[in-house]
Amino acid sequence: EAPALDAPLIRASIALGAVAPVVVRASAAESFLVGKSLNEETIAEAARLAVQAASPIDDIRSSAEYRRAMVEALTARALRQIAAGETRAGWPEQPVLLWGDTGGVWPVTRRNGKRSEGADANERTALVNGRSVALPGGMTLLDSLRAVGFVGVKEGCAEGECGACTVSLDGMAVMACMVPAERAWGGEILTVEGLAACGQLHPVQQAFIESGGVQCGYCTPGFLVSAAKLLEERPHPDIAAAAEALTGNFCRCTGYHKILEAVVRAGELQAAASA
Ligand code: FES
Ligand code: FES
Structure with missing residues (x-):
């Protein structure tokens, strides 16, 4: 009772x-x-x-x-x-988490004792966009990724405010400027460079181009990664879901409309591609 x-x-x-x-x-x-x-x-x-x-x-x-x-x-x-017994008042029924299918269990790649081939914490390697990469430590994941050539990952604020550095780490969207590089050793990372597959743009990339959502090189990579994570959770996002997914990504020029339209359009493109 x-x-x-x-x-x-x-x-x-x-x-x-x-x-x-x-x-x-x-x-x-x-x-x-x-x-x-x-x-x-x-x-x-x-x-x-x-x-x-x-x-x-x-x-x-x-x-x-x-x-x-x-x-x-x-x-x-x-x-x-x-x-009043309303502790969840105002919460969305199903919040957008950008966790993919991980259920928020971290680290995903080691959940069942399994490791991704090419990602070994002892060897300081991670699987970045499907490729084994040695990531230098003693710095943020943002700096480490950029040091080894993944310069699509951008530094906007370097203090977890803007989302320009968003990458997927073990299936979850993270701000790479707030994660020690060591945290990613043995893990799997997806950066903006890994979104396109087999020469084919990811639906979010195509939609950003079609809808005019590409506005500057600083914010766009983070927007694209967050949007790609959203499509895993909500294959057909509406504007509200898109806005919720992108709350951690700032556009300093304030041009959010085309970005949100692009995310909705990405859902349509993804559906058309899988039909
Ligand atoms: S650079 Fe990481 S949140 Fe701004
Ligand atoms: S997209 Fe970068 S400032 Fe608006």
């Missing part, structure tokens, strides 16, 4: 991300909530206490004051959703 939503809490865990050097627990708010039921007063007090755990920075994206205010607002919002 599900506990009553207004029952006193036995345990409370609140974690805050991006408002301190590492993810932190809001321990004062957690202790306060134990033994209490969620109502407007307790929620407001817990949200106020949660701010104590935050030590945000001031930077170009927002002030520390704004971030503290957001901790309070978002904590209160989350607790109200829990109290």
Whole structure:
């Protein structure tokens, strides 16, 4: 039997991300909530206490004051959703994850104890676009791939913000600037250079050309890889799915319409090719 939503809490865990050097627990708010039921007063007090755990920075994206205010607002919002039994409110029924068919299990190529031939962690090799490649370590996967010639993988921000460096690692889309090269040893990587097969453009490449989605050389490789991953999950994406899939890819010239149209068109091209 599900506990009553207004029952006193036995345990409370609140974690805050991006408002301190590492993810932190809001321990004062957690202790306060134990033994209490969620109502407007307790929620407001817990949200106020949660701010104590935050030590945000001031930077170009927002002030520390704004971030503290957001901790309070978002904590209160989350607790109200829990109290109302609506923790998944606003979540898509089937979120786009860009995980292909991996189910999010990492690392995929080693899941059953099997290794891909040509990819060996001890030998510091990975299978890149189907070819065994020695990847230098001591750097990001982005720098490592570029060092060995995969310069289609672009550096836009180098801090996980823009998606220009998106590649598929063991079947999942990752931002290569946020992954140590060592993480890819023994794994399988697909870069933009590997999308075309047997001299035939990938449907997303063809669609980007047809729809005018190719706008600049920095963003396009990442868009193409994310779009290709989307087609594995949603063979017929609509505009909403395309937009969700590309939330991690920035176009600084803001020309998103043609890009989204291209992703939908890619689904049509893929369907036509397999008919
Ligand atoms: S370069 Fe990796 S996310 Fe921008
Ligand atoms: S596609 Fe690169 S800035 Fe718009």
